[in-house]
Amino acid sequence: MVRYIVRRILWFIPVVLAITFATFALVRAIPGGPFDVTGERAVPDYIIGNLEEIYHLNEPVWKQFGFYVWDALHLDFGPSFTYQSQTVNDLIAQGLPISFQLGIMALALGLVVGVPAGVIAALKHNTLSDYIATFIAVFGVSVPNIVLGPLLILVFGVWLNWLPVAEWGAVRPEHFFIYPWLPIPSLQLLEHALLPVLTLGSGLSAQIARLTRASLLQVIRQDYIRTARAKGLMERIVVIRHALKNSLIPVVTVLGPLFAGVVTGTFVVEQIFAIPGMGRHFVASIGQRDYPLITGATLVYAVFLVISNLLVDITYVWLDPRISYE
Amino acid sequence: MRNKKRNALIAVLLIGSTLLAACAPPATPETVVEQVEVTRVIEQEGETVVETVVEEVAVEVVVTATPAPADEMVTLDRNYGTDIAGLDPQRAEDTTSIEAIENLFVGLTDYDDTTGEVLPELATSWEQTVNDDGTADWTFHLRDDINWVYYNPMTEETGVVRPVTAQDVVYAVQRACSPEVGTYYSDIVGSYVIGCGDYLSYDPEAEDALPLEDVIAGVGAEAPDDMTVVFHLLAPVGYWPAIAGMWTIRPTPQETIDQFGPEWVEAGNIVTNGPYVLGEWIHSVSTVFLKNPHWTGPFPGNVEKVQIHYINDVSTEFALFLDNGLDWANVPAAELEAFKAESPELAFESSDLAVFYLSFFHRRPPFDDQKVREAFALGLDRQAFIDVARSGEGVVMTHFTPPGMFGAPPINEVGVSYDPERARELLAEAGYPNCEGFPTIEFLTTSSDRARMWAETYAAIFSESLGCPVDTFNIIQQEFRVYLATLSPDTPDEEMPHMWSAGWGPDYADADNWLRAVVHCEDSENNPRRECSAADELIKELQFETDAQTRIDGYRQVEEMFFGPGGEFPFAPCFLRIETDALQTWLEFDPAELGGHHYNNWVIDWEAKKAAQSD
Numbered sequence: 001m002v003r004y005i006v007r008r009i010l011w012f013i014p015v016v017l018a019i020t021f022a023t024f025a026l027v028r029a030i031p032g033g034p035f036d037v038t039g040e041r042a043v044p045d046y047i048i049g050n051l052e053e054i055y056h057l058n059e060p061v062w063k064q065f066g067f068y069v070w071d072a073l074h075l076d077f078g079p080s081f082t083y084q085s086q087t088v089n090d091l092i093a094q095g096l097p098i099s100f101q102l103g104i105m106a107l108a109l110g111l112v113v114g115v116p117a118g119v120i121a122a123l124k125h126n127t128l129s130d131y132i133a134t135f136i137a138v139f140g141v142s143v144p145n146i147v148l149g150p151l152l153i154l155v156f157g158v159w160l161n162w163l164p165v166a167e168w169g170a171v172r173p174e175h176f177f178i179y180p181w182l183p184i185p186s187l188q189l190l191e192h193a194l195l196p197v198l199t200l201g202s203g204l205s206a207q208i209a210r211l212t213r214a215s216l217l218q219v220i221r222q223d224y225i226r227t228a229r230a231k232g233l234m235e236r237i238v239v240i241r242h243a244l245k246n247s248l249i250p251v252v253t254v255l256g257p258l259f260a261g262v263v264t265g266t267f268v269v270e271q272i273f274a275i276p277g278m279g280r281h282f283v284a285s286i287g288q289r290d291y292p293l294i295t296g297a298t299l300v301y302a303v304f305l306v307i308s309n310l311l312v313d314i315t316y317v318w319l320d321p322r323i324s325y326e
Numbered sequence: 327m328r329n330k331k332r333n334a335l336i337a338v339l340l341i342g343s344t345l346l347a348a349c350a351p352p353a354t355p356e357t358v359v360e361q362v363e364v365t366r367v368i369e370q371e372g373e374t375v376v377e378t379v380v381e382e383v384a385v386e387v388v389v390t391a392t393p394a395p396a397d398e399m400v401t402l403d404r405n406y407g408t409d410i411a412g413l414d415p416q417r418a419e420d421t422t423s424i425e426a427i428e429n430l431f432v433g434l435t436d437y438d439d440t441t442g443e444v445l446p447e448l449a450t451s452w453e454q455t456v457n458d459d460g461t462a463d464w465t466f467h468l469r470d471d472i473n474w475v476y477y478n479p480m481t482e483e484t485g486v487v488r489p490v491t492a493q494d495v496v497y498a499v500q501r502a503c504s505p506e507v508g509t510y511y512s513d514i515v516g517s518y519v520i521g522c523g524d525y526l527s528y529d530p531e532a533e534d535a536l537p538l539e540d541v542i543a544g545v546g547a548e549a550p551d552d553m554t555v556v557f558h559l560l561a562p563v564g565y566w567p568a569i570a571g572m573w574t575i576r577p578t579p580q581e582t583i584d585q586f587g588p589e590w591v592e593a594g595n596i597v598t599n600g601p602y603v604l605g606e607w608i609h610s611v612s613t614v615f616l617k618n619p620h621w622t623g624p625f626p627g628n629v630e631k632v633q634i635h636y637i638n639d640v641s642t643e644f645a646l647f648l649d650n651g652l653d654w655a656n657v658p659a660a661e662l663e664a665f666k667a668e669s670p671e672l673a674f675e676s677s678d679l680a681v682f683y684l685s686f687f688h689r690r691p692p693f694d695d696q697k698v699r700e701a702f703a704l705g706l707d708r709q710a711f712i713d714v715a716r717s718g719e720g721v722v723m724t725h726f727t728p729p730g731m732f733g734a735p736p737i738n739e740v741g742v743s744y745d746p747e748r749a750r751e752l753l754a755e756a757g758y759p760n761c762e763g764f765p766t767i768e769f770l771t772t773s774s775d776r777a778r779m780w781a782e783t784y785a786a787i788f789s790e791s792l793g794c795p796v797d798t799f800n801i802i803q804q805e806f807r808v809y810l811a812t813l814s815p816d817t818p819d820e821e822m823p824h825m826w827s828a829g830w831g832p833d834y835a836d837a838d839n840w841l842r843a844v845v846h847c848e849d850s851e852n853n854p855r856r857e858c859s860a861a862d863e864l865i866k867e868l869q870f871e872t873d874a875q876t877r878i879d880g881y882r883q884v885e886e887m888f889f890g891p892g893g894e895f896p897f898a899p900c901f902l903r904i905e906t907d908a909l910q911t912w913l914e915f916d917p918a919e920l921g922g923h924h925y926n927n928w929v930i931d932w933e934a935k936k937a938a939q940s941d
Contacts, residue, residue: 030807030808031807031808031811031812032805032806032807032808032809032810032811033807033811035510036807036810036811036814044513044516044523044526044527046505046526046527047508047509047510047512047513047526050505050506050508050526051509053505054506082411083409083411083412083609084411084412084414084417084588084591085412085413085414085588085589085590085591085592086609090609091609094608094609094610094611095610150641150642150645153641153642153645154645157645157649158645158648158649161649165642165645165646165649165651166637166642166645166646167611167635167637168611271638271639272639272641272642273642274635274636274637274638274639274642276409276609276610276611276636280408280610280638284408287805287806287807288807289807
């Protein structure tokens with residue numbers, strides 16, 4: 001197992017390098033450059049040339065990539081073209097913890113609601129409980145965040161005035177303006193987090209509930225479950241220890257990329273609730289041709305993705321003892 | 327319950343602040359020694375060397391306590407949408423940065439919010455001298471009571487560092503002209519100030535390269551004494567006072583920039599000289615401006631604290647406005663009509679003087695023919711466009727330079743109005759009777775839904791007025807930077823679109839910033855790729871013309887040559903943008919049309935705002 005993990009970690013290097021190169025090359029292939037700010041007034045070539053020299057954009061692309069990788073190895077992701085006094089490191093350090101806070105809470109909601117809902121729906125197959133749980137799951141998957149978010153704001157923020165309309169309520173950091181990675185519970189955070197977590201978590205819980213239900217329905221009809229019941233095991237033991245554990249494999253498989261996706265920033269929810277996380281950088285930086293920011297944000301996502309996929313693979317062994325990497 | 331707690335907290339803070347104010351010691355000057363990193367260019371054994379040394383500098387500061395707890399200050403809640411890109415005046419390019427800089431840094435001059443007239447700010451008076459060699463000197467006399475002020479967010483103290491001097495202006499000009507700093511707007515300075523363009527394009531490796539210090543010294547700005555700045559210009563420029571107030575050459579503090587590098591603009595590092603200080607800047611989360619207690623300039627308003635929010639989604643912004651969390655907000659397009667009908671007291675119309683137009687590519691048929699271009703200008707029912715695509719928000723423009731700019735003709739006295747009959751005649755004369763044989767037009771616009779709707783409206787209008795089927799117009803949508811790249815000079819003629827939608831907003835209040843910067847065949851990007859004409863020659867003459875009336879008459883003549891009957895029609899002007907926003911009834915102000923709003927002029931009925939927020 002240890003050898004497997006070490007081997008997988010070593011594989012991270014070419015994977016992350018390939019993703020970096022692909023991002024690096026693709027953003028430069030898009031027409032339009034970072035300094036094309038005008039369509040009408042002529043900007044002399046020497047001004048564009050000066051700016052390109054400052055940011056090494058006058059060098060051949062392979063050389064720029066070499067500089068980038070070298071700096072990235074030293075954890076320096078370069079300056080932002082858009083935010084003049086900030087580096088990409090600053091932007092990641094400011095945004096990522098906030099996205100992580102939101103993502104962790106939404107994922108927790110997704111699991112807390114999704115797994116039990118899926119289990120109930122599977123165990124009470126074709127009963128009212130199943131229909132209600134399935135309906136809610138389908139509703140959750142079908143209603144996009146872009147609809148649910150503003151609706152919740154309108155009802156709870158504007159009409160009822162129970163909760164804040166937008167912005168993030170985490171306790172402000174004292175130094176360097178960097179937020180803690182995990183949410184520190186406070187009334188202010190709870191007030192601000194409730195609606196975005198509900199918006200993001202509803203889709204997640206629906207997705208998890210549907211997967212859990214489908215997988216559990218398949219497992220519960222297996223011979224070994226019948227055997228467990230024939231042995232006279234209590235239904236609770238049969239479901240939790242034998243059926244649910246095995247049925248969680250597809251759920252865990254999906255959780256890997258889901259985790260990487262939600263904790264590194266979700267554009268729509270962060271945009272709707274004005275949460276200053278990482279999500280906007282994935283979209284806005286492309287429009288602004290902020291090459292270092294696009295590459296840096298993608299790199300962060302890639303690292304989270306490969307790590308969460310590794311964790312998923314390790315979890316398989318625990319969930320199903322038949323799986324072995326030796 | 328929350329309100330009770332809040333009220334109790336406010337009461338405690340109020341009592342506390344009164345006690346603190348009573349106990350506060352009087353402001354006293356004190357001298358502190360600061361270590362400053364200084365970068366110099368020196369001559370050493372015949373070589374130019376850049377050296378960085380740490381020097382100890384004695385700085386006299388006057389420390390004063392913050393006058394009131396932040397919660398009790400008259401607070402403006404303003405939304406910027408996205409984080410401020412930067413607070414460095416010499417590097418600012420976007421509207422939010424420029425608005426923030428307007429309130430933190432003084433310019434030599436400023437604009438009147440209502441009339442657009444150039445007013446004194448750091449400079450009290452100015453005069454131009456025309457030299458025998460055709461160059462000109464503009465001399466600005468500065469006031470001596472504007473100070474560099476710092477604010478410490480940890481201790482909440484402000485202090486005066488030193489007075490703003492003419493050397494700060496000279497430093498700012500040299501910095502704007504530096505290849506390491508200069509950006510888009512530096513070119514405006516480079517177009518006028520002697521030596522600025524040479525410094526911007528300085529190549530130390532060129533064979534005939536002068537020593538760097540000679541190039542810097544050659545930038546035409548000098549300070550004969552602490553309170554006088556002289557600009558040496560390439561030629562007499564009557565509207566230089568308008569340009570001299572631009573953010574690009576606002577004085578900046580050299581010692582702070584040397585000490586902190588690019589991070590000199592961060593809260594706690596920055597020193598400013600405007601009506602507000604930077605109280606807090608948590609990027610993308612919250613920015614706070616506080617009234618500068620050492621400000622001696624005009625402050626007719628009562629806004630003591632400006633809380634900047636960063637809400638990019640218009641629906642959320644509007645929801646926060648309805649929740650009384652913002653004083654001024656955009657209204658989502660889908661809700662505009664209902665908002666104006668249901669809440670007329672909150673609807674607020676303003677214009678940013680941006681003019682939108684349809685541009686034609688001059689080097690390919692059919693728009694290589696002047697008659698076709700004029701036919702399209704005549705067939706453009708501008709009022710219909712404003713009514714349909716803009717919900718009535720806009721003013722018809724038949725020429726380019728809008729009211730409020732020096733040299734603008736009286737609105738719509740120049741240019742051709744909607745005349746479909748004449749348009750069809752001209753189209754027939756060009757060989758396209760009833761639009762027969764007219765080629766498919768590639769109509770380029772940007773990628774938003776709104777851009778698509780505008781393009782479809784234009785197509786429908788031309789279909790109606792010129793008789794061209796709607797499918798004559800092949801609407802091509804491109805993401806903004808791709809759109810800019812398509813229109814750039816690098817695109818071959820055969821790959822250029824026939825027609826595209828564009829807009830322009832002013833940098834300074836002069837027709838030069840419209841007709842030369844946007845239309846001139848050489849000084850602008852010249853996206854339509856038109857040939858130079860007599861109108862271009864006249865524009866260049868007017869750039870350096872000193873007689874005001876000659877310039878006014880000349881620019882009118884240029885507008886006639888471009889947009890009058892039989893004119894060249896580089897493009898067809900369409901409308902001046904007006905927008906309706908949501909404005910709380912407790913806020914009173916005149917929106918600035920140029921260079922950013924002045925929060926120090928705004929007035930908030932604080933009791934009314936507090937009452938609404940506690941409901």
